[in-house]
Amino acid sequence: MSTYDQAIKKYDPVLGLETHVELSTNSKMFCGCSTEFGADPNKQTCPTCLGLPGSLPVANAIGIESTIRIGLALNCSIASYSRFARKNYFYPDMPKDFQTSQYDEPLCSNGYLDVLVDTDEGTKTFRVEIERVHLEEDTGKLTHAGGATGRIHGADYSLVDYNRAGIPLVEIVTKPVPDTGEYAPLVAKAYVTELRDLLRGLNVSDVRMEEGSLRCDVNLSLTPKGSKTWGTRTETKNVNSLRSVERAIRSEIERQSLELDKGNKIKQETRHFQEDTGTTRSGRSKVVAEEYRYFPEPDLVPIAPDKAWIEKLKKALPEQPSIRRTRLAKEWGFTDLEMRDVATLGGVDLIAQTIEQGTSPASARKWWAGELSGHASKADLELIDLKITPTDVARIDALVNEGKLTDKLARQVIEAVLNGEGNPDEVIKKRNLAVVSDDSALIPAIEAAIAANPDAAAKIREGKVQVVGVIVGAVMKTTGGSADAAKVRELVLKTLGQ
Amino acid sequence: MSDLTKLSAVELSGELSKGSVSAVEVTKAHLDRINSLDKSVQSFLHVDNAGALKQAEEVDKNRKENKKVSALAGVPLALKDVLTQKGIPTTCGSKILEGWIPPYDSTVVKNLKNAGIVILGKTNMDEFAMGSSTENSAYFPTKNPWDLTKIPGGSSGGSSAAVSAFFAPLGIGTDTGGSIRQPAAVTGIVGAKPSYGGVSRFGLVAFASSLDQAGPFARTVLDCAMLHEVMAGHDPLDSTSINQPVPDVVKAAQLQDVKGMKIGIIKELGGDGWQNGVLNRFNESVELLKSMGAQVKEISIPHSLYALATYYLIAPSEASSNLARFDGMRYGLRVDDGNLSAEEVMNKTREKGFGKEVKRRIMIGTYALSSGYYDAYYAQAQKVRALIAQDLTNAFKEVDVLISPTSPTTAWGLGERVNDPMAMYLADLATLPPSLAGIPAMSVPIGLADEDKLPVGLQIIAPFMNDDRMYRVGGAIEASLKTKWNGLLIDQAPALGGAK
Amino acid sequence: MSRITREEVAKLAELARLDLPESELDEYAKQLEIILESVAKVGEVSTKDVKPMSHATGLVNVFREDVTKESLSRDEILRSAPATEDDRFRVPRILDEE
Incomplete structure (x- = not known):
């Protein structure tokens, strides 16, 4: 029995997915810089998205509207009063050393998305419940220089491009999804697929996983069969293709089950998915314990969407x-x-x-x-x-x-x-790939083929049409397959008086 | 002293529009005075000699070509070094920003430039506006022109000193908990904190975002109102900017009449621990207002007793987050021996680049926002803040404006309170409640204290977006005292050495 | 009111990215304790059913239209940087993984 099958026999996986979606607004979330992908480094920056001293944010109306539309499409309730909050931590890709995000007052909460998965008992619907949908800003992009791998680990230094900093990012967080059993990887993949199609239908994002406009973090824990308390979960980052979603969960189920079998405890940690091996690896533990000191962003005012607006957006949702x-x-x-x-x-x-x-x-x-x-x-x-x-x-x-x-x-x-x-x-x-159907272009080839196959030609003239294939085949050969065989056949017969 | 530096902004405006003097002459006169006397006051961190003259030339050219220019075109101004001006160093009084040249203008500076006001340079301040004496500047302390052994107030002490030393008729400060009003009071000039949201914060390097507000300094109430009018107005770049017409502060400053106005004395601000000379001048002002026909009564703002505690939680909390960006990665100071990690560079840069008071406040804020303390400190402070604002709203149901002494004492000696943060904080006692409520307040000079012959200020507080009311009261008091003193209080200031 | 220890000051400094010298921890502890004791006074106020006030304006729904504006010149923004390379900001190696 495979490691996976053994794991599923002993343990029930509990899934959770955090998906980040870059919105396809024209301008960034809090300033007027363009969001176009692929611009030269640091060309799309201004005092606000660079966090220069004295700069201030102003919220993009379409960013807010798109987030509400996503919430509505995911059957969420829309908050009547919502605020941005500052998530405080230091990191070189974050110009202000805090991220403007949402904390206890997200725009949308409590929704669901149904997904279909093929099981041994036929197609089954799994309901993935949505905890919250909130709006935040993206960070800059780091390139690690020196070192062997191009990864952060072992790099000599890093370079930062802030073009991406401040692009609106919607985070969609599911509630823990239990009871998926062996289908956990497939349910996760089906969820991300369905979510991607939904977002594409809403026309709010390019949802291109390889350009990073759709990014996934996967939470997973295992519960021994029969137990009521869920196990310790890990969070796996960098899961950036549909196939990887499935692979990451499968490999994390295998890894955790082997640890538990050995009597080890699962460490609550952040792990990283590695495309090349299809496995996850442990992230290095943080120098400073996480303490984000969230508080309401004083440079932005609250969002209080009125009911009429929400109704209007709801009515205009696509199928x-x-x-x-x-x-x-x-x-x-x-x-x-x-x-x-x-x-x-x-x-x-x-x-x-x-x-x-x-x-x-x-x-x-x-x-x-x-x-x-x-x-x-x-x-x-x-x-x-x-x-x-x-x-x-x-x-x-x-x-x-x-x-x-x-x-x-x-x-x-x-x-x-x-x-x-x-x-x-x-x-x-x-x-020069077109089918040669121009008669004049074919005639010389046909005449040459007839001359090369006098016996077959004689038989056709006598009415033994079935041997025409010999001459057609020869024509096709000389024209390198670019001729239309039916046309050639017609012309050969015509030339030979049939 | 050159006559031109003696004139008010209104007087200069008159001469300039008559053509009896050019903007370049006015600017030169002020630059000359700065260049010869500021070594004793140390009010400027950066004097923009060339830039100021260029701005003045532009104004003269526009006048010559009969282009429409604003009333204050060609009048010089001292700008607190916390507002960005494109191409001019902005340090916020901190080593961590040494060498930073902002690539953009703050909205306030944009408004000044549009009005043709000549910016002479950037003035000294307590580092990141944290302090009440300007001694927390990482560069040097500024002195009070009334007595060079005393502090000029803070955090906008550079601007208050510059205006009271006749280096400029106009100055700009920022006020988070009293940083315009207290320096105005202790240097014997006028200073106003507009309603929160009245003046754009775009380009104002944040100390505490929900409290910061830029405002004018001047030697007369009318000058102050005219600058207020130029600075204020809706700005789409600031989400917290009020989209309403600017209250007519200039007209109010000219009324010189308080007959029938209802004025409330804040009961909690005064008494034990307040300097006698300050209280004496305050009581005289109350009598003066009564004699001018105002109805004065005492009114209680019970939660104002908690303003200090509330403020010293909210402001440091916001500051701890606002000042995170100074990490040595993108601009300003970087401490790096070439072998350090990004984290170590951040740690060392911030340790070296920030002064002690800034570090104390960052740590207090970090503490108050941490999980486990948030509810008891930050969240509780925001609730008490709501109660203070409610008290003030209730008071304005009974009176038109509220008054108190601006500060419990006159200017103290340089160095006296530097090692005692709490003593320093007490200077803000009276200015904090309006800051927390976001309502406008100003300080006008009302005389010298008996003990030390140093200036005393009267704080006038008005309801939200009724900034005009405080100018009406301030203008009336000023007019009455001017008659009594046969001039402005500032005219009694000792001439600076070498200027006699 | 809890006393602020050296260790707590060190932890706050770490969170706030301040490399405080060991020799100054006691002094900071003393000062922070005095300040915290004083601000703890807010706890005396009964605030049941009071909504926290985070700003004074009462404004809600302040948005901008989704239109692009010209960005800053890259030369201008990189000019103030402590180090650059390939049109990017150059920063020292990063230990923490995010």
Whole structure:
């Protein structure tokens, strides 16, 4: 029996997830600096987000509104009176040495999100309860220089870019999720997937895990079967892809169970997920014990959203992802299983946008869930992060239907687009990939093939049409597969008087 | 003494608009006086000779081209070194900010520049505005122009000394618990703390965010009101800025009439432990107000007895967080031998860069906000603060303004209280309740104490966003005393050495 | 009122990132104790049902529109930095992991 199976036999895991979402506002949370990703270091900074002496924050209205909308979409109650608080601790990536966050008066609290997971007894719904949704500011970005690993440990010094400092960050904290048993890793992954789709539907964030606009911390504890008291939990940071969410929990379940089996106690600590090994490692313990000295931020005034505003935001919420998926599956003729696969891949919107451009639902699914998901998993990327758009896919599909691309050529075009060689038409032109269906271009090849195969030609002239394959095959060979076989067949027969 | 430095801002404004004198001449006269006499007062940390003259030239050019200029255009001013001015060093009286050149203007400075007011330089202060004597400046102590062995008050002691030494007719200070009013009182000038939110805090290096407020110093109530008007107004860069019209303080300062006004004497502020000379002058002012037709009565602000304790929890708590950013990572001092970790560099930089009073307050604040103490200290202080504000609101149901002596004593000797923080804190006793409530208050000179012949101030407190009321009372008292003394109290100040 | 010990002063200093010299701990302890004794007076006031007052204005919902403004020039912000490299602020090695 595997370590995991043994662990699950003895212990019940209790999950918790803290998700940080960077909002896609135009400007930062408390100043007018741009939030655009990828700018040159320290180009998007001002006195406020650099925490210069004398600077003051003013809250971004869309940051507040987006947080409330997220809360509403997660079935939370919205506070009638909410405040920002200062979380005080020293760290070089934090310009003021306190983070403007929320403490005991968050904007949203007590919600839930239902997620579906395939179990041995069929598809099951798990309800993940939401403790709170609050708004805070992001920190600057550190680059560690010197040392072997590029990591903080062993570095000689560090460099700070404050472009990210002050970008609005929404933290979504679940309540502890018990009773998921062996499915704990899958429930966690399904939760983050569902949350990502919900946030994308709300259009509040780019939700790109590899750019860090969606980040996950995973809490886990094990309770011996039959026991009523939960075990000590660990918090694992740096869990920054859907696959990692699943892997981190699985490995932490294994690690904790082995510790408990040995009679050791679980240390309450922060751990770090390591992508390369798929395991977690212990963080170094803090020099100073945590003591954040939260107090209401005196430079900002309270938020008191009025009921009419909340009602308005509630009415304008988009369809919940799960409801939308059910509707779309019906419209598109997908089975539940097909739809869930597509959802897990993050492909629902991509397929919808491809269909909007005229592609049939079955083809759209074939391209995204087949060909492209293969590329994504090879590159360890999300579908949406591939460098190909629904418009590109729809164009390729149309060219195939028009007979201008074979499936084989289409795959080459896709590869080239993913390589950044341009859009499908540009790639076809550059690489000369189109199906040769122009008669005049084919005629010399056909004539050459007939001359090379006089016996077969004679038989066809006599009416033995079935041997045409010999000549078509020869033509296809000389044209390197770029010819349309049906067209070639037609022309060969025509040339030979049939 | 050059005649130009003797003039009030209003008088200078008149001469400038008549064209009988240029802004450059006015500025030069004040710079000359500073450059020859400030070595004995030490009110400035940085004198911007070139910059000030350039600003003055600009004003003269605009006047010559008949462009519209404001009433105070060309009038010089001394700026407390806690407000940022682009390109000019801002130290907050601390070594930790030595060498920092702010890349932006505070809103107050922006307003001054728009009005054509000439900024002569940055004045000394208690480090990060923590103190009542300006002795906590990391650079040097400032002296009281009335007596160079005495303190000029604090924390805005550099500005109060500069204005009372005739280095500038106008000055700007900031007031968290009394840091404009007390220095004004002990140097015999006028100083006002506007309603909280009346003047933008953008660019004011924070001590205690919920209490800090910048305000004007001047030698006359009208000058003070005119500067107040320039500084104040809504600022979208400050979330706590009030979006309402600025009260008409200039008109109120000119009324010179308190007939029918109801004035309350705060019962708790006075009595045992208060200097006799201070109380004598205060009692005379009460009689004066009565004689001018005001109805005066005693009124109790019971929770004001807890103002000191409340303030010395709230202000240090906010300060402990506001001053965290001075960590040697991005600007200012960094103590590093090249082998230290970031954490050690922060520890050593802050130890070396901050003075003792700042460190004491940071630790008190850290204590009061820590889990286990938060409820008993910080949260409780915020509740008592609400009660003090409520007492004051209740009082204003009965009276138009409240009055008290500004400070329990006149200026004390340099060095007398430096090793006794609690004695230093007591200087703020009367100024703290309005600070905690966020309401406007000002100090006007009401004479010299019998014992030491040093200035005494009267504190006038008005309801929130009714700053005009205190100017009305202040203007009336000033007019009446001016007649009695045949001039301003400041005219009785001894001329500084070399200026005789 | 609890007495402030040397150890407590050391702990406060650590939290506040102040590398206080050992020799000054006793003096600080004495001064902090006097101050804390005095401010503890707030505990004498009955504050049942009193809402804490964190600021004086009574303002709520002060927001700005989500529009971008020009940022500072990078040269200007890096000019005041104690050390820079590659257009970034250079800081010493960090021990604490966050």
